[in-house]
Amino acid sequence: MSSFRYGRDFVITGALMTLLGTLPACVTSSDFDRLRSQVYHQDLERKKQEERIAKLETELSQSKPVQANSWAEMNAMRTQMATLSGQVDDMRR
Incomplete structure (x- = not known):
C-alpha cells in the first residue's frame, strides 16, 4: 500500500511541475x-x-609572398654557407 502512495505522490508532483512549466x-x-x-x-x-578578421586576412595575404621570399633567401644563404664551410675545410687539409 505504501508503494502506491509513493507512486501517487510522484504523479501529483510531476503533474504540478508540468502545469507550472506551461504557464505563460x-x-x-x-x-x-x-x-x-x-x-x-x-x-x-x-x-x-x-572587419578585424578581414583586415588581418588582408595583411596575412600580403605578408605571405614576402615571407616566402625571405625563406628562399635564407635557404640560399644556408647553401652558400655550407659551400664556404666545405671550401674552408678543404683549405685546412
Whole structure:
C-alpha cells in the first residue's frame, strides 16, 4: 500500500511541475527593449570582429609572398654557407 502512495505522490508532483512549466511567462516592454539593446550591441561587436578578421586576412595575404621570399633567401644563404664551410675545410687539409 505504501508503494502506491509513493507512486501517487510522484504523479501529483510531476503533474504540478508540468502545469507550472506551461504557464505563460510575462515579459514587460522594458525587458523586451533591454533584450533588443543587447542584440544590437552584440551585432555591432560581431561586425567589428568581422572587419578585424578581414583586415588581418588582408595583411596575412600580403605578408605571405614576402615571407616566402625571405625563406628562399635564407635557404640560399644556408647553401652558400655550407659551400664556404666545405671550401674552408678543404683549405685546412
